[in-house]
Amino acid sequence: MSERLLQPIKPVLGLDFDDTIVETTPAMKATFEWQYRGIFPSEFYEGKTPDSSLYPDLFTLYRQYSAARWGHMREASYITGIPPCGGVAEALSILNNFFKIHLNTARWIDQGKVVERYLDSQGWLKYIHSMFFRQIGTEDQFVAKSRAASFAGISYAAEDHAPLITYFADNNIKVAAIDNPANRGIPNSANIIRVQGFIDFARAVEKHGDPEELFKVHANELENPANLYKVHVFPGKRIFAVNI
Numbered sequence: 001m002s003e004r005l006l007q008p009i010k011p012v013l014g015l016d017f018d019d020t021i022v023e024t025t026p027a028m029k030a031t032f033e034w035q036y037r038g039i040f041p042s043e044f045y046e047g048k049t050p051d052s053s054l055y056p057d058l059f060t061l062y063r064q065y066s067a068a069r070w071g072h073m074r075e076a077s078y079i080t081g082i083p084p085c086g087g088v089a090e091a092l093s094i095l096n097n098f099f100k101i102h103l104n105t106a107r108w109i110d111q112g113k114v115v116e117r118y119l120d121s122q123g124w125l126k127y128i129h130s131m132f133f134r135q136i137g138t139e140d141q142f143v144a145k146s147r148a149a150s151f152a153g154i155s156y157a158a159e160d161h162a163p164l165i166t167y168f169a170d171n172n173i174k175v176a177a178i179d180n181p182a183n184r185g186i187p188n189s190a191n192i193i194r195v196q197g198f199i200d201f202a203r204a205v206e207k208h209g210d211p212e213e214l215f216k217v218h219a220n221e222l223e224n225p226a227n228l229y230k231v232h233v234f235p236g237k238r239i240f241a242v243n244i
Contacts, residue, residue: 014104014154087199092127106141176201190219203234
């Protein structure tokens with residue numbers, strides 16, 4: 001039997017794009033404040049999803065001014081100008097040893113080539129086996145991401161969007177919840193581990209030697225009330241936690 005056939009099958013990780021590996025919301029906030037010289041209301045990006053019913057006048061202005069700086073949200077310049085999150089290259093190089101990694105994003109299919117070029121420009125593309133997008137502009141992101149999860153056999157996810165985190169966890173997908181103010185109210189779950197950033201999830205997996213073992217340890221931690229709502233931070237090989 002060949003060595004290739006003896007290699008274990010890796011579990012599949014569904015990797016989010018916006019606010020997980022690229023700093024989308026800070027870029028949007030900076031764009032609004034730079035162009036409009038105004039205050040970016042925290043409710044304006046409810047659950048990290050644009051909602052035109054909240055501050056409709058500001059929403060219109062934001063779209064106009066973001067177009068002036070980045071181009072429309074579905075144009076190439078809107079993606080290429082967004083800065084990467086810290087440590088993503090290291091995280092991908094670590095997690096490539098444990099997972100088959102798919103990009104599972106709610107961005108539209110017509111942005112696919114631009115996203116691919118962005119990943120390549122950062123040196124990340126070599127770790128991504130395939131990419132899944134929303135097929136049409138009106139498709140719900142839950143439909144798009146759950147379809148991809150089912151098709152690709154995704155059993156782990158790195159995600160920041162609160163409703164998607166709980167949706168995946170409820171469907172027995174283990175989630176690294178990338179910490180942000182909009183998702184701190186999600187319920188505790190053995191299927192959800194809260195991490196400060198994507199790099200912290202990668203270092204946690206590396207420390208425990210296996211993603212399944214990481215989540216087993218996490219499930220045991222939840223038995224102690226002091227560990228509820230704990231956000232894990234892994235600076236290099238050391239481990240500590242920040243209570244929020």
